Each structure stands twice: as C-alpha cells, then as structure tokens.
Amino acid sequence: MTEPLVSAKMITYNHAPYIVQAIEGVLQQKTNFPFELVIGEDCSTDGTRAIVLEYQRKYSDIIRVITSDNNVGAYENIRRTSKACRGRYVAFCDGDDFWHDPSKLQKQTDYLETHPECGLVYSSYDVYHPKSNKTIKDFIRYRNWEMPKNPCLLDFIEGKSGIGLGVLTCTVMLRRHLYEEVKTSDPYLHLSGHFRMGDTQLWAELSTKTQFHYIAESLATHIITEESATRSKDVKKRLQFSISRAEMILYLCNKYNLTGSYRKRYENDWSNYSLRLAFHLRDKELANKVRIRKKSFTGKEWFRYFGAKYLVIHYTYRTVAFLFSLFRKKNSQWL
Structure with a gap:
C-alpha cells in the first residue's frame, strides 16, 4: 500500500x-x-x-x-x-x-x-x-x-x-x-x-x-438519524448528554481560567438538566446533589426537586407537563 x-x-x-x-x-x-x-x-x-x-x-x-x-x-x-x-x-x-x-x-x-x-x-x-x-x-x-x-x-x-x-x-x-x-x-x-x-x-x-x-x-x-451519539429518543440519554456537555464546558472553563457569565451559564445548564434527570429517574441522591450545588430554585425546579423524592408530586407534575406538551410546537436545530 x-x-x-x-x-x-x-x-x-x-x-x-x-x-x-x-x-x-x-x-x-x-x-x-x-x-x-x-x-x-x-x-x-x-x-x-x-x-x-x-x-x-x-x-x-x-x-x-x-x-x-x-x-x-x-x-x-x-x-x-x-x-x-x-x-x-x-x-x-x-x-x-x-x-x-x-x-x-x-x-x-x-x-x-x-x-x-x-x-x-x-x-x-x-x-x-x-x-x-x-x-x-x-x-x-x-x-x-x-x-x-x-x-x-x-x-x-x-x-x-x-x-x-x-x-x-x-x-x-x-x-x-x-x-x-x-x-x-x-x-x-x-x-x-x-x-x-x-x-x-x-x-x-x-x-x-x-x-x-x-x-x-x-x-x-x-x-439526521434517530439514534446517534448526540441524538436519541430516550429522554434519559438526551439529558445525560446535555449534562455531560455542561460538565465538559465547565472543565474547559477551569482549565483556561474562564470566569463570570460563561461559568454561570453552564452551571445553570448542569443544574437544570441534572434536576430534570433526577425527576425523570426519581433519583433522590442526584436531586440533593443539585440542591447543594444550586442555592436557589424557581417554582418549576422545586416541583422537580420534590417530584424526584415523592411519588404523588412526581405524577402530578408529569400529568400537567404532558397536557402542556400537547400544545407545544416542536423545534429542531436541524430544520
């Protein structure tokens, strides 16, 4: 050759x-x-x-x-x-x-x-x-x-x-x-x-x-395949990918001494996606980890936090979210 x-x-x-x-x-x-x-x-x-x-x-x-x-x-x-x-x-x-x-x-x-x-x-x-x-x-x-x-x-x-x-x-x-x-x-x-x-x-x-x-x-x-390293129908995989991306950017921020708005944005992304994953999996430990790392929650975040811990809140929130999703227009970054 x-x-x-x-x-x-x-x-x-x-x-x-x-x-x-x-x-x-x-x-x-x-x-x-x-x-x-x-x-x-x-x-x-x-x-x-x-x-x-x-x-x-x-x-x-x-x-x-x-x-x-x-x-x-x-x-x-x-x-x-x-x-x-x-x-x-x-x-x-x-x-x-x-x-x-x-x-x-x-x-x-x-x-x-x-x-x-x-x-x-x-x-x-x-x-x-x-x-x-x-x-x-x-x-x-x-x-x-x-x-x-x-x-x-x-x-x-x-x-x-x-x-x-x-x-x-x-x-x-x-x-x-x-x-x-x-x-x-x-x-x-x-x-x-x-x-x-x-x-x-x-x-x-x-x-x-x-x-x-x-x-x-x-x-x-x-x-645009349905399943790939960056795309999935599986909610868990999508959230894990988003969490990993936020962690990777934060790693770069630490490595190159980037502070201020860059770090804050991706800290918020990590908290948001991690809390959503905790809610999805009913993972109390991950929810507590987010609570320690993020000092204040919005109303929606409190629902997700307690939804990860308590079954009644979990299914109430999911029902309401499902009803809202019926009227939400789906967007794609590839369209």
Missing part, C-alpha cells in the same frame, strides 16, 4: 443503512495524491461488519478495517482507529454521514499544503432527513450563520455564530500531528470517555494552538 498523504478516518457501529454511501463517498474522491480509508468497526450486529470487510477485500490498496472479536466501545474504537492512521492529514467521516463532493479531499489538502499556519479546515454541509426524505442544502448558509474567520476558544464556549454546529466532524480535515498532540496532552478530556461528546472539546482546544479555515461550500452531507 502506497504511503498516503491523507487518512480518511471512519468510525462505524450499526450503520448498515448508510455505510455503503459513506465508503463510496471516500472512494469517489479525485486527488493527485494517495489517500487511505481507515474504518473502525466495533462488532456491529446489523451486518455493517460484513459490508466493510467486503469493501476491504475489493479495495485492499485503499481500505483498512480496524476491528476485534468483541465490542470495545466508542472511545476505544476511536483511539485505535486514530492510531492506525498514517497520513500527514486526517479527514473525518463517520459511517452515517458521507462526502458528496468528489473534490473535498483535494480542496482541503491544497489549502493545508499552501498555508502552514493553518491546522484545520472545515466546510459547509447538507443535512439529510431520512424520515421525510428532505435535504437542506448548504446548511450554514441556510441558517445564515456567519462563521468566524479564525474561531477561538470563547467561540466554542459561547456557541457563537453557530460555531458549535458549524464545525461539523464530517467536514473537517486537520494535521495529524496536532490531532495527536492535543489528544495526548489531556487524556482525561479527550481519551477517558468521561464526556459523551468527543469532537467539541477537540476543536475547542485546537483553536488555542492553530488557525482554522472555513471553506464556504457544501462538501459533505450530515444524516
């Missing part, structure tokens, strides 16, 4: 409906340099593994599959797949997204090769909703987000100008040495699995070390 200039890193688990399109999106890339596709397959139960192994057999000069006899979990799968990448640059595409532009790798590599001061490039993207078969083209332009010319740590902390959703993983290419440097510099933040998201903190810390460049073209498609 020729030494690649770019490694396309693909993490997959139970992506059978989407994995072929993801792989084909990489194979269709037209470049003047060699690239590889490294697929981290974590013992899927839906046929994904057989699909990726067949692609490896057909394209053994490009594709390498990293797998094992047992499921190792998301963080270990990411770690071992990242370690297997050999290119100077790493481009990301999970098994439920795809690159629709065959010149994506060439455009991003050309920029990094001619701009040594830049460590990460990303682009706009399309958003596809399988349930409605609807595609929103050029999502960043569609949402009228103005991406910062060179985002800094505070942009990620604040979620400024759509940057939190703007730097989407399937659009990113970065220098591998920076990727490895940042991840190994803080194993708790990036490698421990303590936080439920894996990329937001990576982009945030990279912004303190290098310049970013935004390509104002849609080069990839993000698929």
Whole structure:
C-alpha cells in the first residue's frame, strides 16, 4: 500500500443503512495524491461488519478495517482507529454521514499544503432527513450563520455564530500531528470517555494552538438519524448528554481560567438538566446533589426537586407537563 498523504478516518457501529454511501463517498474522491480509508468497526450486529470487510477485500490498496472479536466501545474504537492512521492529514467521516463532493479531499489538502499556519479546515454541509426524505442544502448558509474567520476558544464556549454546529466532524480535515498532540496532552478530556461528546472539546482546544479555515461550500452531507451519539429518543440519554456537555464546558472553563457569565451559564445548564434527570429517574441522591450545588430554585425546579423524592408530586407534575406538551410546537436545530 502506497504511503498516503491523507487518512480518511471512519468510525462505524450499526450503520448498515448508510455505510455503503459513506465508503463510496471516500472512494469517489479525485486527488493527485494517495489517500487511505481507515474504518473502525466495533462488532456491529446489523451486518455493517460484513459490508466493510467486503469493501476491504475489493479495495485492499485503499481500505483498512480496524476491528476485534468483541465490542470495545466508542472511545476505544476511536483511539485505535486514530492510531492506525498514517497520513500527514486526517479527514473525518463517520459511517452515517458521507462526502458528496468528489473534490473535498483535494480542496482541503491544497489549502493545508499552501498555508502552514493553518491546522484545520472545515466546510459547509447538507443535512439529510431520512424520515421525510428532505435535504437542506448548504446548511450554514441556510441558517445564515456567519462563521468566524479564525474561531477561538470563547467561540466554542459561547456557541457563537453557530460555531458549535458549524464545525461539523464530517467536514473537517486537520494535521495529524496536532490531532495527536492535543489528544495526548489531556487524556482525561479527550481519551477517558468521561464526556459523551468527543469532537467539541477537540476543536475547542485546537483553536488555542492553530488557525482554522472555513471553506464556504457544501462538501459533505450530515444524516439526521434517530439514534446517534448526540441524538436519541430516550429522554434519559438526551439529558445525560446535555449534562455531560455542561460538565465538559465547565472543565474547559477551569482549565483556561474562564470566569463570570460563561461559568454561570453552564452551571445553570448542569443544574437544570441534572434536576430534570433526577425527576425523570426519581433519583433522590442526584436531586440533593443539585440542591447543594444550586442555592436557589424557581417554582418549576422545586416541583422537580420534590417530584424526584415523592411519588404523588412526581405524577402530578408529569400529568400537567404532558397536557402542556400537547400544545407545544416542536423545534429542531436541524430544520
């Protein structure tokens, strides 16, 4: 296998409906340099593994599959797949997204090769909703987000100008040495699995070390699946993800000595989501933990606090909340 200039890193688990399109999106890339596709397959139960192994057999000069006899979990799968990448640059595409532009790798590599001061490039993207078969083209332009010319740590902390959703993983290419440097510099933040998201903190810390460049073209498609690392029908999973995000931002605030409104906002987020989870699970211990950490409650928060402790209050509140939900319009950040 020729030494690649770019490694396309693909993490997959139970992506059978989407994995072929993801792989084909990489194979269709037209470049003047060699690239590889490294697929981290974590013992899927839906046929994904057989699909990726067949692609490896057909394209053994490009594709390498990293797998094992047992499921190792998301963080270990990411770690071992990242370690297997050999290119100077790493481009990301999970098994439920795809690159629709065959010149994506060439455009991003050309920029990094001619701009040594830049460590990460990303682009706009399309958003596809399988349930409605609807595609929103050029999502960043569609949402009228103005991406910062060179985002800094505070942009990620604040979620400024759509940057939190703007730097989407399937659009990113970065220098591998920076990727490895940042991840190994803080194993708790990036490698421990303590936080439920894996990329937001990576982009945030990279912004303190290098310049970013935004390509104002849609080069990839993000698929809105019902279940993913960041989305779920399960209320418990959604709340746990939101709590973890607040904890991660607070960790960054501590690490970089950020105080004031930033910390207060995410302390409030942590309390809000934790109290909602305590109510949902009727977890008295978590409710007490929130009570100790947050000195004052609103009326709604008192109901959730006592609802976590007392059955009658719990079901009364849930009944009232359900009735209100019948008249509430549902919104999505992806629409």
